[in-house]
Amino acid sequence: MSIEIDYHFPAGVNAEKQAKIIAVGQTAGTWDARFSHREEALKSHLAEVVKGITQPDGSSLVTIRFPEINVENDIPSLLTMIFGKYSMAGVGKVMAVRLPDNYGRYPQVGITGIRERLNVFNRPLIMAIFKPALGLSAEDHATILQEVAGAGLDIIKDDEIMGDLDVAPTLKRLAACRRVLDKVKAETGRNVLYAVNVTGSADRLIEKARLLVREGANALLLNVLTYGFYVLDSLAADGEINVPIFAHPAFAGAICAAPNYGMAYSVVLGTLMAYGGADAVLYPAHYGSLPFEATEEGRIRDILRRRGVFPVPSAGIHPGIVPRVLADYGNDVILNAGTGIMEHPDSPAAGVKAFFEALARVKEGQSFAVDKLPDGALRRAIEKWS
Amino acid sequence: MSIEIDYHFPAGVNAEKQAKIIAVGQTAGTWDARFSHREEALKSHLAEVVKGITQPDGSSLVTIRFPEINVENDIPSLLTMIFGKYSMAGVGKVMAVRLPDNYGRYPQVGITGIRERLNVFNRPLIMAIFKPALGLSAEDHATILQEVAGAGLDIIKDDEIMGDLDVAPTLKRLAACRRVLDKVKAETGRNVLYAVNVTGSADRLIEKARLLVREGANALLLNVLTYGFYVLDSLAADGEINVPIFAHPAFAGAICAAPNYGMAYSVVLGTLMAYGGADAVLYPAHYGSLPFEATEEGRIRDILRRRGVFPVPSAGIHPGIVPRVLADYGNDVILNAGTGIMEHPDSPAAGVKAFFEALARVKEGQSFAVDKLPDGALRRAIEKWS
Numbered sequence: 001m002s003i004e005i006d007y008h009f010p011a012g013v014n015a016e017k018q019a020k021i022i023a024v025g026q027t028a029g030t031w032d033a034r035f036s037h038r039e040e041a042l043k044s045h046l047a048e049v050v051k052g053i054t055q056p057d058g059s060s061l062v063t064i065r066f067p068e069i070n071v072e073n074d075i076p077s078l079l080t081m082i083f084g085k086y087s088m089a090g091v092g093k094v095m096a097v098r099l100p101d102n103y104g105r106y107p108q109v110g111i112t113g114i115r116e117r118l119n120v121f122n123r124p125l126i127m128a129i130f131k132p133a134l135g136l137s138a139e140d141h142a143t144i145l146q147e148v149a150g151a152g153l154d155i156i157k158d159d160e161i162m163g164d165l166d167v168a169p170t171l172k173r174l175a176a177c178r179r180v181l182d183k184v185k186a187e188t189g190r191n192v193l194y195a196v197n198v199t200g201s202a203d204r205l206i207e208k209a210r211l212l213v214r215e216g217a218n219a220l221l222l223n224v225l226t227y228g229f230y231v232l233d234s235l236a237a238d239g240e241i242n243v244p245i246f247a248h249p250a251f252a253g254a255i256c257a258a259p260n261y262g263m264a265y266s267v268v269l270g271t272l273m274a275y276g277g278a279d280a281v282l283y284p285a286h287y288g289s290l291p292f293e294a295t296e297e298g299r300i301r302d303i304l305r306r307r308g309v310f311p312v313p314s315a316g317i318h319p320g321i322v323p324r325v326l327a328d329y330g331n332d333v334i335l336n337a338g339t340g341i342m343e344h345p346d347s348p349a350a351g352v353k354a355f356f357e358a359l360a361r362v363k364e365g366q367s368f369a370v371d372k373l374p375d376g377a378l379r380r381a382i383e384k385w386s
Numbered sequence: 387m388s389i390e391i392d393y394h395f396p397a398g399v400n401a402e403k404q405a406k407i408i409a410v411g412q413t414a415g416t417w418d419a420r421f422s423h424r425e426e427a428l429k430s431h432l433a434e435v436v437k438g439i440t441q442p443d444g445s446s447l448v449t450i451r452f453p454e455i456n457v458e459n460d461i462p463s464l465l466t467m468i469f470g471k472y473s474m475a476g477v478g479k480v481m482a483v484r485l486p487d488n489y490g491r492y493p494q495v496g497i498t499g500i501r502e503r504l505n506v507f508n509r510p511l512i513m514a515i516f517k518p519a520l521g522l523s524a525e526d527h528a529t530i531l532q533e534v535a536g537a538g539l540d541i542i543k544d545d546e547i548m549g550d551l552d553v554a555p556t557l558k559r560l561a562a563c564r565r566v567l568d569k570v571k572a573e574t575g576r577n578v579l580y581a582v583n584v585t586g587s588a589d590r591l592i593e594k595a596r597l598l599v600r601e602g603a604n605a606l607l608l609n610v611l612t613y614g615f616y617v618l619d620s621l622a623a624d625g626e627i628n629v630p631i632f633a634h635p636a637f638a639g640a641i642c643a644a645p646n647y648g649m650a651y652s653v654v655l656g657t658l659m660a661y662g663g664a665d666a667v668l669y670p671a672h673y674g675s676l677p678f679e680a681t682e683e684g685r686i687r688d689i690l691r692r693r694g695v696f697p698v699p700s701a702g703i704h705p706g707i708v709p710r711v712l713a714d715y716g717n718d719v720i721l722n723a724g725t726g727i728m729e730h731p732d733s734p735a736a737g738v739k740a741f742f743e744a745l746a747r748v749k750e751g752q753s754f755a756v757d758k759l760p761d762g763a764l765r766r767a768i769e770k771w772s
Contacts, residue, residue, distance in 0.1 A: 032729070135417075
């Protein structure tokens with residue numbers, strides 16, 4: 001099988017010409033008679049324009065097929081080929097990337113593995129984010145975790161900007177939280193995953209990830225786009241790092257937000273993550289606090305699930321939108337809330353309870369209208385956020 | 387010192403509001419009375435809006451100052467903080483990043499080291515790119531190198547899309563070319579640098595880079611933006627990898643090309659590369675084949691030089707534009723030509739000679755008008771390209 005890429009050009013661009021520039025310029029390039037002895041090899045590297053469609057608004061969508069032999073079965077070499085130099089050529093956006101099934105990686109843990117580790121199979125998972133993002137002590141984190149884990153939370157994660165700071169070392173935070181996870185396990189039998197933000201420079205990140213896992217991290221969070229797909233690949237490939245990797249979308253807008261430049265969100269947060277080794281991927285939900293298209297969100301969901309990767313619609317998620325999320329996603333979704341849990345008017349524990357009440361009401365087909373809700377955590381959440 | 391970032395918002399955006407969202411949302415976030423005991427620590431992480439200017443066209447430029455304690459003295463954590471989640475918030479572009487001098491890295495080799503290794507101190511350097519990009523054998527590469535190195539070339543590099551392919555292994559290419567480099571050294575005493583494209587997945591890239599250096603690679607090429615600044619940092623930090631790292635701009639357009647999204651080219655190819663550990667940085671020249679603004683090119687040049695990093699204006703460089711490049715750059719520039727050398731009407735060797743003729747003519751203040759040029763490589767080049 002081969003690699004097929006859809007490029008979009010706005011009206012006014014000679015898409016046919018651009019497609020040829022890509023097919024030649026991003027592969028073998030041109031050659032003259034001096035290389036006639038290598039003609040066959042040179043041709044075997046050329047890409048091919050498969051299709052060009054002019055759309056009703058005058059814009060064009062062209063499909064180009066690249067030979068697999070040009071790349072190294074990973075995301076970095078793929079990006080260099082499909083949009084390396086050409087990204088600087090002017091207007092044009094990568095809308096879809098179709099890869100052979102055996103390209104890149106499948107998740108090591110994925111939907112199935114995350115459910116097995118939690119022993120939760122028949123409902124969406126509830127996930128929280130430590131807030132405030134910076135400025136808490138390790139013990140503050142443990143206190144918060146105790147509250148939300150005690151209320152039934154499945155997963156918690158560091159905020160993506162919480163690194164391994166002098167004033168807040170990751171290992172110290174993990175140690176304090178690990179004691180809470182062990183306590184919850186002992187008292188309730190429940191596993192709670194804590195996705196620890198793995199950071200670091202100068203080739204020490206992988207080593208640190210191994211250390212975190214040895215010290216009890218049962219999940220990792222990675223800012224894939226600021227550290228690079230190479231780092232995701234390295235974590236996923238590592239035999240010692242046998243915990244799910246949660247991919248954070250930080251910086252995705254720098255590549256995806258412009259209408260006619262860069263790459264579609266569904267390519268970066270869908271395809272590249274799903275073939276890059278992520279076990280679960282966070283991305284903006286269209287009902288949330290960031291501008292995001294429902295169709296693009298749907299594409300990401302489907303692309304991730306086809307590879308067994310857990311979709312995690314995020315940003316602005318609160319208990320009031322659970323009916324909409326479940327209508328779009330069904331059970332295989334992680335409901336990820338930051339302030340939507342941590343800033344519940346009563347407490348973070350009430351925030352978690354509100355989500356579980358919401359799940360139960362959806363299951364029973366009950367109304368979310370405030371006046372129909374019994375007193376309790378969900379009603380208080382709806383009063384605040386809906 | 388602190389970290390200052392300039393964000394640009396088009397007319398119609400409430401820049402003051404957005405600036406506050408960034409200053410809080412990209413740092414500590416919000417908190418309530420429960421965290422009053424941590425008030426001081428929380429506040430120490432907040433960013434501060436320093437300045438906001440409304441420009442004549444109605445657009446705004448706001449400057450935000452971030453605490454250094456929030457990041458890990460590297461590029462990935464910096465990107466997560468200044469534009470991580472916020473990149474997905476809508477329209478807005480990072481126009482400038484000002485870092486403390488001691489942030490990140492200085493180049494290990496840089497302008498001074500590259501000149502020392504070549505023993506060339508008082509003129510621009512001439513660099514070529516192997517073309518065609520894919521489809522040649524290792525011996526083809528050696529033949530080409532013999533030709534251009536024999537003609538006085540200073541540096542050659544792999545095309546950025548030439549990876550370590552089954553049909554063209556990097557080590558084999560290096561071995562064939564290394565023999566040529568040794569021969570040139572023995573015959574002429576001249577060193578020629580060959581920037582070998584370093585690629586690889588699953589945490590093996592650094593190991594491969596070490597192997598390449600052991601096998602005689604005297605420079606490396608890295609697609610920094612597709613592999614990640616983490617990889618650049620890892621290469622620069624490695625004690626065994628004591629060769630200059632040439633940073634390629636592949637994929638930069640995906641982040642930089644849109645007018646109102648992402649980050650300016652001068653941030654990504656200037657500041658981030660200069661503080662990220664690159665020794666020389668390639669970027670489009672405004673007189674070349676890619677659309678690029680002269681002011682942005684000038685910014686990149688100045689930012690790189692301030693850190694001792696070699697500027698390498700590229701893409702569409704041919705001997706006819708040497709006078710313009712030298713007027714803009716003076717001596718400390720690497721003139722990097724692909725087809726501008728390899729597709730010289732006579733031969734690649736003539737392509738190299740044409741560049742040296744051009745340097746000599748500029749030095750003597752002589753005209754580049756075709757009818758003023760003596761017969762020879764430069765005239766033939768000008769006839770083709772000017």
